[in-house]
Amino acid sequence: MTKPLFVGLDVGGTNIKAGVVNDSGKPLAHVSLPTEPHLGQEVGLERMDDTIREALVAAGVKLRDIAAIGVATPGTMDIPAGIILDPPNLKPWRNVPVRDHIHKTFKVPTAFQNDANAAALGEFWAGAGKDAHSMVLFTLGTGVGGGIIIGDLVLEGEHSHGAELGHMKIEMTNPRQCGCGRWGCLEAYGSATAVVKRATEALAQNAAKSRLQTHLEVRGRITARDVFDAAKEGDQLADKIVEETAYYLAVGAMNMMHTIDPDMVVFAGGMIAAGKPLLDRIRRFVKELAFPVPAKKTKICYAQLGGDAGFIGAAACGRQLFLRKTKKI
Amino acid sequence: MTKPLFVGLDVGGTNIKAGVVNDSGKPLAHVSLPTEPHLGQEVGLERMDDTIREALVAAGVKLRDIAAIGVATPGTMDIPAGIILDPPNLKPWRNVPVRDHIHKTFKVPTAFQNDANAAALGEFWAGAGKDAHSMVLFTLGTGVGGGIIIGDLVLEGEHSHGAELGHMKIEMTNPRQCGCGRWGCLEAYGSATAVVKRATEALAQNAAKSRLQTHLEVRGRITARDVFDAAKEGDQLADKIVEETAYYLAVGAMNMMHTIDPDMVVFAGGMIAAGKPLLDRIRRFVKELAFPVPAKKTKICYAQLGGDAGFIGAAACGRQLFLRKTKKI
Numbered sequence: 001m002t003k004p005l006f007v008g009l010d011v012g013g014t015n016i017k018a019g020v021v022n023d024s025g026k027p028l029a030h031v032s033l034p035t036e037p038h039l040g041q042e043v044g045l046e047r048m049d050d051t052i053r054e055a056l057v058a059a060g061v062k063l064r065d066i067a068a069i070g071v072a073t074p075g076t077m078d079i080p081a082g083i084i085l086d087p088p089n090l091k092p093w094r095n096v097p098v099r100d101h102i103h104k105t106f107k108v109p110t111a112f113q114n115d116a117n118a119a120a121l122g123e124f125w126a127g128a129g130k131d132a133h134s135m136v137l138f139t140l141g142t143g144v145g146g147g148i149i150i151g152d153l154v155l156e157g158e159h160s161h162g163a164e165l166g167h168m169k170i171e172m173t174n175p176r177q178c179g180c181g182r183w184g185c186l187e188a189y190g191s192a193t194a195v196v197k198r199a200t201e202a203l204a205q206n207a208a209k210s211r212l213q214t215h216l217e218v219r220g221r222i223t224a225r226d227v228f229d230a231a232k233e234g235d236q237l238a239d240k241i242v243e244e245t246a247y248y249l250a251v252g253a254m255n256m257m258h259t260i261d262p263d264m265v266v267f268a269g270g271m272i273a274a275g276k277p278l279l280d281r282i283r284r285f286v287k288e289l290a291f292p293v294p295a296k297k298t299k300i301c302y303a304q305l306g307g308d309a310g311f312i313g314a315a316a317c318g319r320q321l322f323l324r325k326t327k328k329i
Numbered sequence: 330m331t332k333p334l335f336v337g338l339d340v341g342g343t344n345i346k347a348g349v350v351n352d353s354g355k356p357l358a359h360v361s362l363p364t365e366p367h368l369g370q371e372v373g374l375e376r377m378d379d380t381i382r383e384a385l386v387a388a389g390v391k392l393r394d395i396a397a398i399g400v401a402t403p404g405t406m407d408i409p410a411g412i413i414l415d416p417p418n419l420k421p422w423r424n425v426p427v428r429d430h431i432h433k434t435f436k437v438p439t440a441f442q443n444d445a446n447a448a449a450l451g452e453f454w455a456g457a458g459k460d461a462h463s464m465v466l467f468t469l470g471t472g473v474g475g476g477i478i479i480g481d482l483v484l485e486g487e488h489s490h491g492a493e494l495g496h497m498k499i500e501m502t503n504p505r506q507c508g509c510g511r512w513g514c515l516e517a518y519g520s521a522t523a524v525v526k527r528a529t530e531a532l533a534q535n536a537a538k539s540r541l542q543t544h545l546e547v548r549g550r551i552t553a554r555d556v557f558d559a560a561k562e563g564d565q566l567a568d569k570i571v572e573e574t575a576y577y578l579a580v581g582a583m584n585m586m587h588t589i590d591p592d593m594v595v596f597a598g599g600m601i602a603a604g605k606p607l608l609d610r611i612r613r614f615v616k617e618l619a620f621p622v623p624a625k626k627t628k629i630c631y632a633q634l635g636g637d638a639g640f641i642g643a644a645a646c647g648r649q650l651f652l653r654k655t656k657k658i
Contacts, residue, residue, distance in 0.1 A: 150479075150484070153479070157589065158591060161590040162588065162590040165587075171500060174503075256588070261493075297487075
């Protein structure tokens, strides 16, 4: 018997990616089409179909070779119902029955999952968490997202709000406001957006002391990357921002180590381009902050699958569905 | 066939409790003996045996009627190994192989669990969480402990540090020191000890304004109960302490709602004697703090089993072991 193949579909605000993935988590091929959510959700659903069809062609396989499809989308959502409810990054979509649509089009068992949960399952299956039994993943980008995997369980939560790791509160006295409107969320401290904001504030107070000031004057803005680069080059103001960022992320990691207590905490997303200097600092703060046993034993790592984690993880969701249907797990 | 019976053993710093529990989580009888940890761990292990034997007698059942035994102890511990490592409340015990000892004595399948995890499973099985699919429980006493149940899974963690809910960090700028030596832990804000400490500090600044000052002068100390009672009687200083306590506990609840996203958050332990006024305030703050869907749907409740949760939960751990061995789950 040939090994089953899976399709993973990763719906983002800008692009829809689809990939054909084998039973070991290795992609045979993947493709990407623009999402263009402003064209409406009917067009969006057709675009998903097209992306899957193109991925099959790119991989040189037929639909009958596919054992299951997994679809990952941003929220808000009802995961068990397979519906995107009111997604901030896919406006004006509302109440889109994604899973049923894909299932109807392709007549293949179809799983549905939150994109950060799917990315976590992807890393767990075929990336940084390959050898772990449990894993907490933080995605660091515009916001801070997350996924929690325990055994073969994706912690979806009872109301599809599991692993909203950016929205644990870590500050009460002097809380920063988060993009979500709340105060003191981890995201308001540890996201790329927060890095830029904190650096910009620090510049306003210390203009003469940082090369970031030049970036700001020349380009009118700075990026998180500028901050991490300047820190590597020895810029003191940038260095302080990076140090604080590492501390905030270590607080997030520790809070998960004292509640979930996973084998591994993984950081993913655009911000890990900051590289080893950031990771080393996070690790140092975790060792200082956490209880001795988890501090010593929990692996703190970067993700390995980059932008492919989403569709690989979506395929992993499809694979779990297939294995459950065939009683293999 | 008669329904199986289970023994639950709850080892505390002061007393060892054992109960015989039926397959619905109802205790037939329970007994209690002093722990006297200072007499050493050999005496302690014999005391555990004696407590179990007395419970069997009190329930009028024979050892052959018992399908499994569950033992719950405070930490630190290695749960899979069944060993208490270096328990602060059971000094001078060290590396005590509790599970193997009980198993050797009674020759009955024996489960081992952290006491807060067991209490959570007890409430989940036969108390506040009876109808829930998942539950996070906070125990409010000298410290803040916790247990997380998802489906039939007790979230032990990979290093036996799961659900150490008192040690999530909720404050960075101006953190209080926790009993564990760390800074900004929930326990340093929401435990009974923290209530007393914060009230005493407030009194030092506002002596004339509170009836708690009289308690302090007459008895040399105040208790958390004094604070909650004074608040009920309209004392403003006490009322402010209770309000803040509710807020801190709501932050803890919200952080779990945004990560675990359970059906239910349950508060247990001595401090819930504070009654409905505290619970109502926690509920109000949770509604203000959390995302709309979990804020609306997550039940926030008090525990129902009181001091019996430990041995009932320990029996539930024994029962899970029995059901797994007999392939019923």
